[in-house]
Amino acid sequence: xxxxxIALRAGKPAEYRKAIADSTQRALVATFNVxxxxxFMLITEHEADNFVYDNQYLNxxxxxxxxxxxxTLNNTRTLEQKKALYKRMVDELHESPGLxxxxxxxxxxxxxxxxxxxxxxxxQYAL
Numbered sequence: 001x002x003x004x005x006i007a008l009r010a011g012k013p014a015e016y017r018k019a020i021a022d023s024t025q026r027a028l029v030a031t032f033n034v035x036x037x038x039x040f041m042l043i044t045e046h047e048a049d050n051f052v053y054d055n056q057y058l059n060x061x062x063x064x065x066x067x068x069x070x071x072t073l074n075n076t077r078t079l080e081q082k083k084a085l086y087k088r089m090v091d092e093l094h095e096s097p098g099l100x101x102x103x104x105x106x107x108x109x110x111x112x113x114x115x116x117x118x119x120x121x122x123x124q125y126a127l
Contacts, residue, residue, distance in 0.1 A: 001116065001125075002028055002073040003040050009064055010045035017043050019097035020067060027089035031081055032073070053105075060102050067093070068105045074125070075110035082108060 006020055021041050028034040048064075055062045069089070077085075086106055093099040114126035 001038055002032070002034060002071050004028075004042070005070045005072075006041060006043045007051070007068040007070075008043075008045060008066070009051050010047050012045070016097045017045075020093065020099075023092035023096050024069060024089060027085060027092045028071075031085040031088050032077060062103055062105075063100065065099060065103045066105065067099060067103060068107070070107045070109060072109040072111060074113050074116075076113075077108075077110075 004021075004024055006017075006024065008017075008020070021039075021043060024041070025034075025036070025039050029036055051066075053062060053066055053068075085108075089106060090099075090101045090104050093104050094101055114123050116123065116125050118124050
């Protein structure tokens with residue numbers, strides 16, 4: 001059910017991008033009880049001029065390897081689950097593809113269940 005958008009600087013190989021998607025999905029499965037086959041992700045690469053960020057906002061030292069991850073999901077998770085997701089996701093991404101923990105920005109966008117249609121023009125979660 002989550003829709004995950006992953007943005008990074010252009011130029012990384014396909015294996016690197018796949019590792020980011022796989023690590024992100026593992027974290028969602030482990031902390032948010034997302035089924036393994038419930039995967040909807042968009043990965044976008046941006047040239048330097050179109051990938052703008054502060055390299056030290058809130059005293060976090062970021063590099064050009066920064067990955068911005070925005071996840072749209074139902075508003076049903078607790079604060080503890082969200083904190084667990086952030087930690088697990090950073091740990092997974094550090095393990096593979098080897099991202100620095102400082103180079104992972106995560107944003108959750110919570111929506112009501114009826115705001116989804118997975119096909120056929122039906123609000124499957126609103127039934």
